[in-house]
Amino acid sequence: MNFKVFDSYEEVSAYSAELLAKVISEKEDAVLGLATGSSPVGMYKELIKLYEEGSLDFSKTKSINLDEYVGLDGNHDQSYRYFMDTNLFDHVNMDKKNTYVPDGTAEDLTEGAKKYDELIESMGGIDVQVLGIGPNGHIGFNEPADELKLNTHVAELTEETIKANARFFASEKDVPTRAVTMGVGPILKAKKIILIASGENKAWAVKSLVDDVITTKIPATLLKLHPDVTVVLDKEAASML
Numbered sequence: 706m707n708f709k710v711f712d713s714y715e716e717v718s719a720y721s722a723e724l725l726a727k728v729i730s731e732k733e734d735a736v737l738g739l740a741t742g743s744s745p746v747g748m749y750k751e752l753i754k755l756y757e758e759g760s761l762d763f764s765k766t767k768s769i770n771l772d773e774y775v776g777l778d779g780n781h782d783q784s785y786r787y788f789m790d791t792n793l794f795d796h797v798n799m800d801k802k803n804t805y806v807p808d809g810t811a812e813d814l815t816e817g818a819k820k821y822d823e824l825i826e827s828m829g830g831i832d833v834q835v836l837g838i839g840p841n842g843h844i845g846f847n848e849p850a851d852e853l854k855l856n857t858h859v860a861e862l863t864e865e866t867i868k869a870n871a872r873f874f875a876s877e878k879d880v881p882t883r884a885v886t887m888g889v890g891p892i893l894k895a896k897k898i899i900l901i902a903s904g905e906n907k908a909w910a911v912k913s914l915v916d917d918v919i920t921t922k923i924p925a926t927l928l929k930l931h932p933d934v935t936v937v938l939d940k941e942a943a944s945m946l
């Protein structure tokens with residue numbers, strides 16, 4: 706794992722955008738594994754800037770997102786589809802039909818999850834996967850547990866994650882309790898991974914990335930098995946390293 710620590714979130718965002726832009730400049734039809742949450746918002750802003758300056762072209766890229774809340778359709782302002790549209794897709798020349806987010810309203814969620822894995826395979830896998838990290842070490846919605854799921858599946862959110870994400874909803878009881886998430890399989894199969902973390906509340910989870918332990922109780926520790934992970938941090942998130 707390669708750790709990069711910056712003084713500010715702005716620098717974290719600019720550096721992460723640079724890494725992603727490099728992948729696109731080397732492969733114009735790159736498959737981008739994208740994430741939601743507050744961590745990558747600044748990176749998306751930087752990518753839009755690069756696009757507007759004419760130094761980045763998304764026309765041939767495809768994207769596949771990590772997760773989506775069960776029960777929220779793409780028009781709900783807290784759905785991850787809506788997040789991606791408003792934070793990135795609506796502002797760059799990406800063909801919307803090449804952007805994929807799991808369907809949290811599918812009648813048969815299990816079947817939908819299976820199809821999502823087939824879709825990832827049919828795209829030839831993910832060239833670069835962007836990740837945030839939960840304060841408890843979750844990635845996507847792969848929550849700490851005795852065992853983890855390999856493939857895309859429906860996940861129950863932990864109490865801690867519901868609390869952490871409540872800030873985006875009117876109240877805690879409005880936070881969906883389930884989500885469709887990629888399993889750790891497709892994440893670890895991505896050719897390259899960029900994990901972004903900022904703020905002191907991520908310091909504990911970030912610290913778990915540097916010791917000699919891999920545990921499903923802290924899903925992000927599985928990333929230690931991957932040969933090309935860059936962890937981009939501000940100094941608060943790096944404060945326990």
Ligand SMILES: N[C@@H]1[C@@H](O)[C@H](O)[C@@H](COP(=O)(O)O)O[C@@H]1O
Nearest residue numbers: 741742743744837838839845846
């Ligand atoms: N499912 C998402 C994750 O994909 C995200 O990485 C994490 C951190 O979010 P944030 O970046 O807002 O701290 O929490 C959410 O629950």
